[in-house]
Amino acid sequence: MKKIIIIFILGILFSLHGCTDTPTTIGVYMLMDTSGTYTKQLEQAKRIINYLLGTLNPGDTLAVARIDSGSFSEKDIIAKATFDQRPSVAVKQKRVFEKTVSDFITSVKGSAHTDITGGLLQAVEYLEEAKPGKKYVLIFSDLEEDLEEGHTRDLNKIDLDLNGYNIIALNVTKLLPDQANPQKYYDRLNMWEEIVTKRGGNWRKINDLDRLTTILEEE
Amino acid sequence: MTWSELIMSWAEWLYANWQFVVCGIVVAVLVLYGARKQGHELIRSLCRVMSDGLRLMAKSALLAEQRVSARNKEVLINAGKESVERVIEREFHRVDAVVKRDLGGFPVLQRAMAEQVSLIDEDYQASSELAPPPPEWLKAVEGVAKLPSKGDSSVLNILKEIHKTTTQQYKNIMAEYQRAVGIHHAKLNKLLPYWRKVTQTLDEVGKTITGIHERARIIDNRMEEYEQIRSKTDTAERMLTSSSLTQFFISGFALIIAILGAYINFHLIAEPMSEMVGAGKFMNLWFIKFRIADVAAMVIIMVEVAMGLYLMEALRITKLFPVIGHMDDRMRYRMIWITLSFLFILAGIESALAFLRDQIAADRQALIKSLGGETGVSQVSWIPLVGQMVMGFILPFALAFVAIPLESFVASLRTVIGKGFSAFLRCLAFCLRLVGNIIRHLGVFLINLYDVIIFLPLWIEDLIKGKKKDIEKTEIKQEVF
Numbered sequence: 001m002k003k004i005i006i007i008f009i010l011g012i013l014f015s016l017h018g019c020t021d022t023p024t025t026i027g028v029y030m031l032m033d034t035s036g037t038y039t040k041q042l043e044q045a046k047r048i049i050n051y052l053l054g055t056l057n058p059g060d061t062l063a064v065a066r067i068d069s070g071s072f073s074e075k076d077i078i079a080k081a082t083f084d085q086r087p088s089v090a091v092k093q094k095r096v097f098e099k100t101v102s103d104f105i106t107s108v109k110g111s112a113h114t115d116i117t118g119g120l121l122q123a124v125e126y127l128e129e130a131k132p133g134k135k136y137v138l139i140f141s142d143l144e145e146d147l148e149e150g151h152t153r154d155l156n157k158i159d160l161d162l163n164g165y166n167i168i169a170l171n172v173t174k175l176l177p178d179q180a181n182p183q184k185y186y187d188r189l190n191m192w193e194e195i196v197t198k199r200g201g202n203w204r205k206i207n208d209l210d211r212l213t214t215i216l217e218e219e
Numbered sequence: 220m221t222w223s224e225l226i227m228s229w230a231e232w233l234y235a236n237w238q239f240v241v242c243g244i245v246v247a248v249l250v251l252y253g254a255r256k257q258g259h260e261l262i263r264s265l266c267r268v269m270s271d272g273l274r275l276m277a278k279s280a281l282l283a284e285q286r287v288s289a290r291n292k293e294v295l296i297n298a299g300k301e302s303v304e305r306v307i308e309r310e311f312h313r314v315d316a317v318v319k320r321d322l323g324g325f326p327v328l329q330r331a332m333a334e335q336v337s338l339i340d341e342d343y344q345a346s347s348e349l350a351p352p353p354p355e356w357l358k359a360v361e362g363v364a365k366l367p368s369k370g371d372s373s374v375l376n377i378l379k380e381i382h383k384t385t386t387q388q389y390k391n392i393m394a395e396y397q398r399a400v401g402i403h404h405a406k407l408n409k410l411l412p413y414w415r416k417v418t419q420t421l422d423e424v425g426k427t428i429t430g431i432h433e434r435a436r437i438i439d440n441r442m443e444e445y446e447q448i449r450s451k452t453d454t455a456e457r458m459l460t461s462s463s464l465t466q467f468f469i470s471g472f473a474l475i476i477a478i479l480g481a482y483i484n485f486h487l488i489a490e491p492m493s494e495m496v497g498a499g500k501f502m503n504l505w506f507i508k509f510r511i512a513d514v515a516a517m518v519i520i521m522v523e524v525a526m527g528l529y530l531m532e533a534l535r536i537t538k539l540f541p542v543i544g545h546m547d548d549r550m551r552y553r554m555i556w557i558t559l560s561f562l563f564i565l566a567g568i569e570s571a572l573a574f575l576r577d578q579i580a581a582d583r584q585a586l587i588k589s590l591g592g593e594t595g596v597s598q599v600s601w602i603p604l605v606g607q608m609v610m611g612f613i614l615p616f617a618l619a620f621v622a623i624p625l626e627s628f629v630a631s632l633r634t635v636i637g638k639g640f641s642a643f644l645r646c647l648a649f650c651l652r653l654v655g656n657i658i659r660h661l662g663v664f665l666i667n668l669y670d671v672i673i674f675l676p677l678w679i680e681d682l683i684k685g686k687k688k689d690i691e692k693t694e695i696k697q698e699v700f
Contacts, residue, residue: 053590057498059497085498086497091582095589
């Protein structure tokens, strides 16, 4: 009988060996296009950020960065936080986060160029360090890349592994040339989808911002 | 593919290969006819083996059921004995308390009564000392006074003097006598309160004796029950089983209520607990993932229940932990105070957590509102907050009482499981026997079916045999004639 009890206790202890912090935390990195006329859309981006702030739980990570002429830089991160495990502290962090983003949106000036690839590389780098359970990169942009002269973004030469990443394009607006030829719009979307899926990532597009609840759903 | 399609495809196949099918049937019938004896034997022996095996299993199950029933009875009787012993012990404690309370002062009472009786006796003795009646010679003097004086003045004067003197003396004596009688009555009057007091005391003693008599009657009944249980009669077993089942359902119902209470309690403190242990931490138990905050909340509730168990044990209401029950009274009182203190502290913690829960919810609500662009402070009612805090404080104490139904449930569960297992074994034995019988009869059916399949060769065989018999009969007749 004693042996059975000892085995039972050892079994319980062994099974409890896996007591750790959860790997199911969420990490969201949001890229906001601040180029040209797209700055007018940033109020929509604020809606998304507010939704994320209301949805993310303690322990989750959120970062918001701008897409400008050279986005592969930590300086482009507007606000970032890994929310504290204590709900009350997390709420305070969220308030500060919201204020930082609001201040940025009211004072933002449009950039001359659009470096989406650089922003994506920065997002992957940040999320790799944060090590969340689920990784999301939200790209709030028209997906029209316009690199500054002298900047090179050859993804074929960069070892970019997007396995486990959910890349979501938000509010992909139609440009004037798209009106003339819609194929350009679809080509642009297909190009980004190919870039992501080829490297193991999941690709999604959400244009209807009334469906924000679907953002953090897994494929 | 649907059933109709399947049937159609089969029909088509048969139609296409009918020669092959017919040949196959003929060969099969011939083979079966050839191996008829062996086939019958095979079916018979197979069915017999299975039937006998099942019957053996049924017998084993019945034997096991008998053993389980005997064990159940033993456990039931022991539990019943223990229960009645507890009741008798309690009754004796009550009698002891009555004797200590009411008859403990009996020597003092007896002394008081003796004193009162002696006082009464003295007074009575005193009241019995009456003044002597008028002396007898007075009658003689009266007689002398009535004598005729016959005109002699000197004699007359003497007689008058004698009469006067005796009359005066008589009056004096009568006055003395009446005074003595008065004193006697006064003394008798003084006796009345003593008598009343004695009557009252005797009434009190009488009441106490009646109470003890009642208790003695209850003890007698219980002793009779105890004797029945000890002699392991069927009546006692039935009575105990019925009582056990009732206990099982009642305590089960009470436990369900307690579990619901614990569930509400859990939801009251699980959320704010994340403020202490973190909201995003999980632990894995095999493949199930638990939030650490939920586990912590559950641990608090379990500790409350455990404290309740110890408290009830220390109060000698339950007997789940004999070690606590057998402690000396001083230690037990300490245990009561310690567990009560713990419960009080835990109730305070829960109340604080309930307050925190409300604060977190309000904070979150405010954040969501501000994120949604709403401004202004919403009116918050304090009633839910107070309600939550009161609930948080009361529930730990309510949960402490779970020990009582738990003890009954555990005690009756053994009987219920035993009875259930016994019934299961009986059912199993019945089913095995039934299946065994079915298989035995199935064997007969299969033999008949075998013969039906090969009815054509059998019929031909019968025809040939019949002709042979006819020929033999004709030959015999010819020989006879």
